[in-house]
Amino acid sequence: MKLPERPLFWGLLAAAGLLSACGQSAGKYNAIDLLEGEAIYKAECARCHGAKLEGEPNWRQPRPDGKLPAPPHDASGTSWRHTHEELAAIVKHGMVPPHAPAGYVSDMPAFGRKMTAEQVRRVLTYIESTWPPEIHAQRAALFKTQR
Numbered sequence: 001m002k003l004p005e006r007p008l009f010w011g012l013l014a015a016a017g018l019l020s021a022c023g024q025s026a027g028k029y030n031a032i033d034l035l036e037g038e039a040i041y042k043a044e045c046a047r048c049h050g051a052k053l054e055g056e057p058n059w060r061q062p063r064p065d066g067k068l069p070a071p072p073h074d075a076s077g078t079s080w081r082h083t084h085e086e087l088a089a090i091v092k093h094g095m096v097p098p099h100a101p102a103g104y105v106s107d108m109p110a111f112g113r114k115m116t117a118e119q120v121r122r123v124l125t126y127i128e129s130t131w132p133p134e135i136h137a138q139r140a141a142l143f144k145t146q147r
């Protein structure tokens, strides 16, 4: 191999590293987060929120018992309108204040005793990874105007 190629090679490697670091915020994810997150989703969330994150039918309509069905976690739902931190708090504590009025009754379980913070982060990372770029852009814009 010719010597002058080496600096170029390492330069390209460094550039690739930089690019993937930038890509992280633009929707590229750690493979282990996604695999684990998807497995957790299937085990713990899919039975209510749907295997394809589609939610329950008529999820905006309260049931006769007054409780709401599980909303979708895909782009058609409202999850993307929350920050990652808000979603994590809902998954850990359930629909309690400040995420719901005091005394609010919901089928959404609190997973704080069952899942570690890392597992919560991973399942949410998996959910977020399924959203198209325009939803990520709208989400970013939403929180830019609110903060």
Ligand code: HEC
Residues within 6 Å of the ligand: 040, 041, 044, 045, 046, 047, 048, 049, 067, 068, 069, 070, 071, 077, 078, 079, 080, 087, 090, 091, 095, 105, 106, 107, 108, 109, 111, 123, 124
């Ligand atoms: C037993 C059914 C059930 C299971 C299991 C369940 N959820 Fe839910 N979830 C709900 C319901 C119902 C709601 C809507 C609550 C309401 O508004 O009253 C909800 C709401 C949510 C919300 C708030 C969405 C929003 O837009 O406000 C998040 C986030 C959420 N669930 C995440 C999860 C995750 C992640 C899992 C798995 C770890 C999970 N849920 C498992 C029933 C469930």
